[in-house]
Amino acid sequence: MAHKILAGFAISNASLFRRLGVPLGDPAAWLEIDDEKIALVRDLEMDRVRSKSQADSVTCPARHEPMSGLSADRETATAQAAAELFRSRDVSLVVADRTLPYIFAWHLQQAGITVQYDDELGVLDRRTKSEQEIEYLAKAQAITEDVMKLMCETIAGANVTGSGQLQIGGQPLTSERIKAMAAIEFLNRGCTTGHGAIVATAPHVADCHHSGEGVLKTSVPVIVDLFPRDESTRYWGDCTRTVVHGEPSDVVKAMHAAVVAAKAASTAALTAGNLAGDIHKAGEDVLIEAGYPVSRGELTDQPSIQHGTGHGIGLDLHEPILLDHGGGKVLAGEVFTVEPGLYGRKVGGVRIEDMLVVTDGEARNINQLHDGLDWTT
Structure with missing residues (x-):
């Protein structure tokens, strides 16, 4: 089963919003690892996302800090945490949609994770x-x-x-x-x-x-x-x-x-x-x-x-x-x-x-x- 990621700002990314259920103005990510759907959001938004999304679990960047630490910049920290979450599950390849910000792709690559593009992800499911x-x-x-x-x-x-x-x-x-x-x-x-x-x-x-x-x-x-x-x-x-x-x-x-x-x-x-x-x-x-x-x-x-x-x-x-x-x-x-x-x-x-x-x-x-x-x- 392919592991997947969608990320960015749900207030402007409709595919991410459709999964999180909340139009967040802060950076967030949606990860699918095996059969588990994980929402990675700012700690202040966790309760709202739990009530609105179909995620199996809702977490925040502070819970997935890499050995090098998390950046004070929220978007960077979210990308670092997403990469660390995949790395900690021994994931070596993830599939991304057309909207994935490069900051997320870069941090995944730095963690040794290959990013593969799927032109139907975030498209076919919304059609x-x-x-x-x-x-x-x-x-x-x-x-x-x-x-x-x-x-x-x-x-x-x-x-x-x-x-x-x-x-x-x-x-x-x-x-x-x-x-x-x-x-x-x-x-x-x-x-x-x-x-x-x-x-x-x-x-x-x-x-x-x-x-x-x-x-x-x-x-x-x-x-x-x-x-x-x-x-x-x-x-x-x-x-x-x-x-x-x-x-x-x-x-x-x-x-x-x-x-x-x-x-x-x-x-x-x-x-x-x-x-x-x-x-x-x-x-x-x-x-x-x-x-x-x-x-x-x-x-x-x-x-x-x-x-x-x-x-x-x-x-x-x-x-x-x-x-x-x-x-x-x-x-x-x-x-x-x-x-x-x-x-x-x-x-x-x-x-x-x-x-x-x-x-x-x-x-x-x-x-x-x-x-x-x-x-x-």
Whole structure:
């Protein structure tokens, strides 16, 4: 049986947090030696970790001091103690995940322990979600949709000036203003928006990850992409809708219809055992057949396809695997976003994003919100 280590700061390392159960801001490590799971944490955190983790034992660096002593630096001391703990059990080889800090690898090596990399450790075990994790994601997505509805209705219900610019309360309605409003609404619901938000329209939306800037205008589509983290669980929501104030043009209506059809095609293909690349291709083919070119890495004036179909989601906003060309088989219980889009400098962009749970049959859509362009109440 392989001996394993994950280490770092659980507040930012989702795989470590998932094992410790506490988002620690101090260095920590998770060791697996034979069948024993050991949490190595600061002495002040031992009781909390005992109550939250699935560890067989919880210990602290002071209990595993090497002959040379422990450093006064906490991260160094934790790495020294991890190495000493393995050494004391006659472990000569440990398997690490992609996030292992070099300080831990270095101290293991200094103790004569070989570190072997496993690209699936901390990835494969997180891909398939438990029912509890799916509930956490559904809760985060419900909050996301609640704020999304409010933001889209705010844009749709704004006043318009003679020059076509949107206003609320006599002040211009800007991308920045909507993002600030959304951030406040999320804070009031126990969520944070550390990655910000996207409220983008032409011409900036041609860059599909541009967060958006400037005054919003009537008849021009606005992509609203919100992705908060529920601080009570640390799981993420992620939802995109497109709103048009006033009447959309025929070009925008055609874009929207194609994106809706692409989302339906990819969703129908999102079944356990299917290749992620084929799931992406199902939607991309719909967009291509509707006359839209693929133009990755090159911004275009007219609508084009700029990205893959979606990504895994959980304790990180973007988790493996991607729904894109070359992607492997999807697993029952995985949770993905499905978010086809079209983007151009002149007419703007359309993107619609749902969160779905993979099953052996039809994927389960967590979203409840409509995906139309009209958000007038």
